[in-house]
């Protein structure tokens with residue numbers, strides 16, 4: 307609120323003109339300064355109110371002026387009233403456009419624009435994409451398949467005899483009715499062999515499920531990626547050469563080794579290790595003092611698997627491998643707890659995003 311414009315009871319014409327000019331100047335300023343409809347209404351009452359508005363005083367005093375001064379004073383009064391009324395209306399329209407928001411200020415066009423939020427790729431996605439890129443260069447294509455599978459595709463066709471001890475490794479999530487959630491991506495090998503004739507080179511990424519508790523190193527759902535190569539005359543040499551080339555591209559020029567292993571669907575089978583990148587083979591906590599880190603399981607596709615998928619195992623042979631991109635991401639980025647991969651915490655993802 308502004309202080310009242312002091313107007314003597316019996317002013318001269320000059321005093322009247324001077325005070326009236328001051329009043330209209332202040333009124334125009336107050337209207338323009340009003341930030342919202344409420345403030346504007348308060349200013350309107352102060353200056354243009356019927357009962358106690360400041361302009362009303364000038365109307366009353368108008369009748370007390372000397373007779374000869376009244377025409378000019380009246381004209382000035384009307385002009386001042388018109389000026390205030392116009393300023394009020396102008397500000398009323400401006401506020402209506404601003405949406406009557408009391409916090410609204412004129413936009414500051416010099417402020418830097420907000421950056422649009424783009425998110426970040428998940429570390430497991432980064433690992434999968436890098437693996438896919440390397441194998442694409444080696445002539446592999448990507449194949450995918452269903453996550454809900456039949457027992458035959460998940461076990462039977464992959465040479466798991468009924469009640470074979472290896473099935474205990476896969477504590478399976480069975481669906482009500484029939485079917486199960488696939489415990490590995492290997493059923494897609496069978497589906498690919500059934501659908502396409504050799505030569506086949508496919509890379510199979512996908513989510514798999516195990517009946518595991520969520521703990522720092524286990525999860526009931528995780529990503530797997532495997533590869534399959536089938537053609538005439540494929541031998542273990544091809545397996546070794548291709549996987550060594552992959553390891554050198556992915557992990558750098560570090561020594562690799564193959565250890566004999568067992569899987570129902572390959573024969574012979576081998577685990578592949580890469581020399582520990584932390585200690586350089588000397589032995590440390592990361593490699594459990596062995597100097598080596600296991601990266602994948604592999605082997606020559608068992609003839610029974612080829613036959614189950616309708617492929618002539620006398621004519622064709624091949625190899626397969628499988629690995630866990632989640633475990634690779636954990637070791638590559640030094641993630642202490644596998645559960646962090648499932649938190650969807652953007653602050654974590656942004657640290658790793660490349």
Ligand SMILES: [Zn+2]
Pocket residue numbers: 582583584585586587588589590591592593594595597598
């Ligand atoms: Zn080590």
